[in-house]
Amino acid sequence: MITVTVRLMGNLIKISGTSSIQMRMEDGVVIKDLLEEIFRLYGEEMRHQVMDSSGKELAPYYKILVNGRNFNLLLGFDTPLQEGQVIHIMPPIAGG
Template identity: 35%
Template sequence: MTKVLFRTFGPPARVAKVHQAEVTFDGFTVREFLAELERKYGEGMSKLLHPRGEALSELIYLLINGKNIFHMSGLDTPVKDGDVISLLPVTAGG
């Protein structure tokens, strides 16, 4: 079992109904962590994470300890006890 601190903002926070929570899951990768979020928070989280069936929506950033997983090993990025995983929407401004 891996225990992490899950932080979220915007639409993901509305779906999860939390801004921060400890999440414990079986596994050691981002992919397994996301499966636990879907199990815990239901269909709303599934639709947010992959609205068109993709592995992870391009409109979502997932950071581990402040680093974007797509600059690491993507969904196969290892997750360790105590990591801080942030799930946030892509934003733009001008």
């Protein structure tokens, strides 16, 4: 078993009621497995926010960082998770 920390931002905090989740996962899990567990815990509203309408890609402008690195620069949804990693799920944020 491994433990990773998931940091949520923006409207994802409202959906989940928290900005940080400690997740215990089986060894050998990947980002896709982590997301499915988050969606199981926090429901379809979370899934609809994070994923596009196909359910196979992130919603536009969403980012997932693994220890500060864009997961698309790693192995995308197949990026393996390791003990102690911090995963940020970041919705688009407007500024100005």
